[in-house]
Amino acid sequence: xxxxxxxxxxxGWAALAGVVSGAVFxxxxxxxxxxxxxxxxxxxxxxxxVIDIVxxxxxxxxxxxxxxxxxLFLLLTLGVGVLLAAAAAGLLERRRRLAGVAVFxxxxxxxxxxxxxxxxxxxLSALPSLAGTxxxxxxxxxxxxxxxxxRAPGAAGxxxxxxxxxxxxxxxxxxxxxxxxxxxxxRIGTMATTSVASVRKALRLPEPLSRITVxxxxxxxxxxxxxxxxxxxxxxxxxxxxxVPSLAPxxxxxxxxxxxxxxxxxxxxxxxxxxxxxxxxxxxxxxxxVGGDLVGTARWLGVPVREVLARAKPEQGAxxxxxxxxxxFTASTPLDALTDPxxxxxxxxxxxxxxLPPEHGFPVRMVVPGLYGYVSxxxxxxxxxxxxxxxxQAYWTPRGYSAQAPIKLSSRIDTPRIDKEIPPGAxxxxxVAWAQTVGIARVEVQIDGGAxxxxxxxxxxxxxxxxxxxxxxxxxxxxxxxxxxxxxxNGRMQEQERTPIAPNGSTGWQSTVVxxxxxx
Ligand SMILES: Nc1nc2c(c(=O)[nH]1)N[C@H]1C(S)=C(S)[C@@H](COP(=O)(O)O)O[C@H]1N2
Ligand SMILES: [Mo]
Numbered sequence: 001x002x003x004x005x006x007x008x009x010x011x012g013w014a015a016l017a018g019v020v021s022g023a024v025f026x027x028x029x030x031x032x033x034x035x036x037x038x039x040x041x042x043x044x045x046x047x048x049x050v051i052d053i054v055x056x057x058x059x060x061x062x063x064x065x066x067x068x069x070x071x072l073f074l075l076l077t078l079g080v081g082v083l084l085a086a087a088a089a090g091l092l093e094r095r096r097r098l099a100g101v102a103v104f105x106x107x108x109x110x111x112x113x114x115x116x117x118x119x120x121x122x123x124l125s126a127l128p129s130l131a132g133t134x135x136x137x138x139x140x141x142x143x144x145x146x147x148x149x150x151r152a153p154g155a156a157g158x159x160x161x162x163x164x165x166x167x168x169x170x171x172x173x174x175x176x177x178x179x180x181x182x183x184x185x186x187r188i189g190t191m192a193t194t195s196v197a198s199v200r201k202a203l204r205l206p207e208p209l210s211r212i213t214v215x216x217x218x219x220x221x222x223x224x225x226x227x228x229x230x231x232x233x234x235x236x237x238x239x240x241x242x243x244v245p246s247l248a249p250x251x252x253x254x255x256x257x258x259x260x261x262x263x264x265x266x267x268x269x270x271x272x273x274x275x276x277x278x279x280x281x282x283x284x285x286x287x288x289x290v291g292g293d294l295v296g297t298a299r300w301l302g303v304p305v306r307e308v309l310a311r312a313k314p315e316q317g318a319x320x321x322x323x324x325x326x327x328x329f330t331a332s333t334p335l336d337a338l339t340d341p342x343x344x345x346x347x348x349x350x351x352x353x354x355x356l357p358p359e360h361g362f363p364v365r366m367v368v369p370g371l372y373g374y375v376s377x378x379x380x381x382x383x384x385x386x387x388x389x390x391x392x393q394a395y396w397t398p399r400g401y402s403a404q405a406p407i408k409l410s411s412r413i414d415t416p417r418i419d420k421e422i423p424p425g426a427x428x429x430x431x432v433a434w435a436q437t438v439g440i441a442r443v444e445v446q447i448d449g450g451a452x453x454x455x456x457x458x459x460x461x462x463x464x465x466x467x468x469x470x471x472x473x474x475x476x477x478x479x480x481x482x483x484x485x486x487x488x489x490n491g492r493m494q495e496q497e498r499t500p501i502a503p504n505g506s507t508g509w510q511s512t513v514v515x516x517x518x519x520x
Contacts, residue, residue: 010151011091013168017143018090018100020176022082025104025136027183029111033128034186038194039118040125041187042111042132047078047242048327049114056400056502063287071242082107093144100144101137108133119328143171196246200362203249203355208276208301217459220468224415225430228461228468229280230296232357238285238294238373239359240395245326245380249363254308254347258322258385261313268363271347274308276301279344279367282434282466284407286372287501291412291510295434297465299353300367302346305338305384314339314386322385322392323366323378331378332394332403335386337368343437344369344464347381369464370437372405372505402504409435409494411443411469411486413512421515424477429455430470435488439463442487445471448480455484463489475516483511 026043033041051074054062062070085103093100112129115121150164219228249268256264278301285294309321314335321338324330338345345368349356356362361379368376374396385392389403397403411433416422433440439460444452455469487493498508 010094010147013147013151013172014090014094014144015087016090017147017168017172018086018088018093018140019083020172020179021090021100021104021136021140021143022086023179023183024139024175025086025107025132026082027132027179027186028135029128029132030183030186030190032131034190036127037115037122037124038190039120040115040128041190042108042115042129043078043082044242045114045118046111047074048118048240050074050078051240051242060287060501074242089140090144093140094147097141100140104133104136104140108136120326139175143168143175146171191243194246196248196358196362199248199250200355200358203363205301205350205355206272206276208278211278212280212299212461214280214461215459218461220430220458220470222415222428222430222468222470224417225468225470226414226432228297228458228465229299229352232298232352232354232360235296235298235351235360236285236294237359238287239379240329241325241327241380244358246358247326247363247380247382252363252382254364254381255383256308256312256386257383258387259315259318260386261315262311264308264312266308268349271303271308271364272349274303276303276349277346279346279348279369280461280465281344281367281369282436282464283367283373283377284410284434284436286374286401286405286505288410288506289501290410290498290506290508291512292506295412295432295466298351300346300348301350302348302367305345305347305366305368306341308347308384309335309339309386312386318386318388320387320389320392322387322394323376323381324383324385325378325380326382327380328395329378330394331366331375332389332392332397333366333368333371333376334404337371337376345376370407372407374401375403375405400502405504407434407436408505408507409433409438409440409486409488409492410507411440411484411494411510413445413482413484413510416514418512418514421517422475424475424516424519427473427475427516428470429473429482430468431484432466432468433457433484433486434466435486435492436464438492439489440467440486441489441491443467443469444485444487446483446485447473452485475514477516477518480514480516481511482514483509485509 029042066073089100089103115125146168150168252268254266282297288294319335321333348367364381365379413431415430433443443455446452455471458468460467485494495507
């Protein structure tokens with residue numbers, strides 16, 4: 001049967017031409033971004049836009065399903081979406097001239113809008129989307145025209161061979177390979193040259209004015225128990241940043257403005273000159289489920305926030321500081337939590353003996369004991385605006401989370417694990433418990449609904465750090481249910497009732513089932 005121009009025949013080739021044109025689109029956008037506007041890749045800008053608009057339940061689902069790979073999942077989804085749209089553009093363009101071009105124009109407009117609305121966008125941010133769209137449309141028009149010529153009835157070498165077929169295949173192959181090489185090269189180039197890894201490595205921080213003392217008995221040596229200080233590589237990471245912002249200390253400025261007597265600007269060196277001190281603080285994410293691992297303890301080097309605020313002289317009536325990251329994320333922290341001399345709210349520059357890792361906020365982040373990360377722990381910090389809760393809202397506030405959120409005291413069983421059978425006999429149940437700014441007074445464990453047994457606690461480093469605990473247990477063969485609960489030094493017991501993480505943190509006692517094998 002003859003091929004007809006139009007919808008019959010060559011559909012696969014048209015889809016392929018669309019995909020290759022899409023690759024040309026992305027590659028030209030990436031190389032333009034590399035040359036002129038590093039932060040304005042339309043694909044990544046669109047991804048960031050999606051992160052900001054997806055509803056809360058979808059975000060939680062993504063974190064539940066993919067954990068730390070939620071961003072990879074987003075990028076893959078976006079990639080598949082782009083692939084399908086590009087294939088559709090090829091098919092449409094084959095059926096009707098400019099129909100595919102219209103698809104690319106819409107995609108380009110979306111990328112443009114996303115790039116121009118990112119924090120820190122400049123007029124140059126329009127270039128990658130514009131260049132990519134033009135290149136993609138030109139390539140699509142050319143390749144579909146070549147496909148038409150090849151597939152036209154009676155054309156030279158219709159179907160099997162001939163110059164028209166060769167021209168189309170050559171165009172597609174060369175375009176595809178070039179796009180992949182150039183696009184990947186440009187992205188790697190952008191990431192390598194904006195990476196602050198080398199600057200960070202060469203950075204030497206001054207000796208701190210004071211160091212914490214870790215008392216004897218602060219760290220229990222029990223297999224399976226979380227270490228007292230969480231190594232940076234294992235420290236949980238939660239943020240809305242699709243790519244880790246890169247901020248060189250030399251370019252870093254902190255602006256303190258808003259309701260202040262004096263607007264303050266600080267360079268990184270000026271901050272260091274205020275004098276670093278060491279603090280041990282347990283950070284907790286509001287998204288941490290009972291028994292979850294979005295909690296960790298580090299030694300931080302930093303400068304008290306109150307000293308920086310004192311320079312700016314907050315005005316009467318102010319009750320909040322809106323801290324802002326270079327990527328636009330904001331957190332609302334009560335002003336009195338930052339000025340309270342009894343609370344070690346700091347601008348941190350180091351974590352566990354090294355400059356902040358890039359993904360933990362290099363070069364400067366906030367750390368406030370006792371407040372969930374989303375209302376206090378702004379990474380890649382660049383601005384602190386003194387204001388009121390009435391006037392300003394932070395990133396998560398309109399997304400279903402409380403404007404203020406103290407950390408709820410909680411406890412966790414680390415070992416034995418639900419998924420690992422243990423042998424019968426002498427066993428040790430162990431875990432961690434935290435009640436930042438107050439301290440843990442008691443941890444109790446209940447086995448199979450029996451009497452509550454008081455666990456032995458490690459010596460706390462401070463009220464702001466978690467403690468480790470353990471209970472010896474003579475494990476008998478079979479399944480056993482373990483429940484843990486903690487009480488803080490104010491005599492408050494961890495809430496038993498289960499509540500979800502939104503709007504201000506989960507509650508409940510962790511209950512876990514342990515399987516104990518038979519002897520022999
Ligand atoms: N810039 C920026 N800072 C941020 C966030 C963010 O999304 N962007 N997330 C906050 C949240 S929700 C938490 S729990 C902590 C986590 O800090 P970590 O990733 O260093 O563990 O960072 C906070 N700081
Ligand atoms: Mo968080």
